[in-house]
Amino acid sequence: MQTARTLEVLRTQVAKLRRRQEGGAARIGLVPTMGALHEGHLTLLRRARAECDHVVASIFVNPTQFGEGEDLDAYPRQLEEDSAMLEAEGCALLWAPEVAAMYPTGFATSITVGGVSEGLCGAARPGHFDGVATVVAKLFNQVAPDMAFFGEKDFQQLAVIRRMARDLDLTRPHVDAIVGVPTVREADGLALSSRNRYLSPGQRAAAATLPREMREAIARIEDGQEVAPTLAALEDALLGAGFAAIDYAVLADAASLAALDGLKGGPARLLVAARIGGTRLIDNMAVGE
Incomplete structure (x- = not known):
């Protein structure tokens, strides 16, 4: 598994992956995460591997989706352990940018998705889904995946991403490119998180x-x-x-x-x-x- 920490390296490695498929361009699947991986994330990766030729996973603790008083500083960061888990599952490329690579000096753009982002977690966490939509749009532009895989546990997030992708033509219209994967649960039913x-x-x-x-x-x-x-x-x-x-x-x-x-x-x-x-x-x- 290769690891990219800069956008230049990421795009070079993705281009190499696309050329590795005989008879045409390889199909790339994206699994966006914030790290601290568990079986739920690995289930997304396995689904992506089943439907795509190569899988790119991202690990980025996105500061713009954390509100005041939320757990940004406390959010677990374990890149070495997470990298080993991804490699063991056959991930081809890990995109693990620093904050400055995602939000360079002067960054001033934000995406707001109306309707589905309002109410529920959107009401309890003002600005949260603006941060989610913005970072996922950047990931789609950076990796240019054929498909992207998200857990249904964050169901409102999934709805926001699907709406954004349709509205901004971020995916091919004839392909169900945003794949929702059923929630993975522990033995007593609690959703993995x-x-x-x-x-x-x-x-x-x-x-x-x-x-x-x-x-x-x-x-x-x-x-x-x-x-x-x-x-x-x-x-x-x-x-x-x-x-x-x-x-x-x-x-x-x-x-x-x-x-x-x-x-x-x-x-x-x-x-x-x-x-x-x-x-x-x-x-x-x-x-x-």
């Missing part, structure tokens, strides 16, 4: 209540029970289990993320963000599928 490491043993045990109560709420909604009291019961159960606060618990249209008061026949999603100790956990699950 780099932030799970912040949980104490007691908090970790209580956190398993989140996916369990979400499944219960989904069963009630699919059984025809009213949405509002079902979601209220979900919130009460989480608070009773030790969660400190619920940022949101919403049934939403899976494409627009508009809140729903019941199933309307199309794909829907239950999305929850809840805080336990100093850690904010998010999760989502399909409803009515």
Whole structure:
């Protein structure tokens, strides 16, 4: 596996990868990450390897998507360990830029995606999705991948990236180039996340209540029970289990993320963000599928 730390080296290495395929240009898959890799990230990499000739992974802790008081400085950075994991999984190229390479002196551009970025985590974390959209747009321009792979755990992020890619013609219109990969979960159902490491043993045990109560709420909604009291019961159960606060618990249209008061026949999603100790956990699950 090659590692690029400058844009010049990145583009040179990507060009070499594209020429390595007999009979035409090689298909490049991109897996953007902020490092602190776990099985969820590796699942994205394996999916990319299955669908592409070569995989480029990025590791960049993006400062523009962290708000005031969030954990930018505390966010785990373990480039050597992460590099070894990527190489073991067959990653061809790692793009690991410094902040100055991504945001050089005088950088003054930001991308805002309306609609899907509003509400949910967008309301709780002002500016967060502007930072996500901007850095992902840069990654698409830098690597020029044929496909890019993102986890469904960050479902609103996935919706924002898909909207941006369509609106700005960042992907080929006839290809489903933004691939959402199902959430990877631990044995007790908790979605894998780099932030799970912040949980104490007691908090970790209580956190398993989140996916369990979400499944219960989904069963009630699919059984025809009213949405509002079902979601209220979900919130009460989480608070009773030790969660400190619920940022949101919403049934939403899976494409627009508009809140729903019941199933309307199309794909829907239950999305929850809840805080336990100093850690904010998010999760989502399909409803009515």
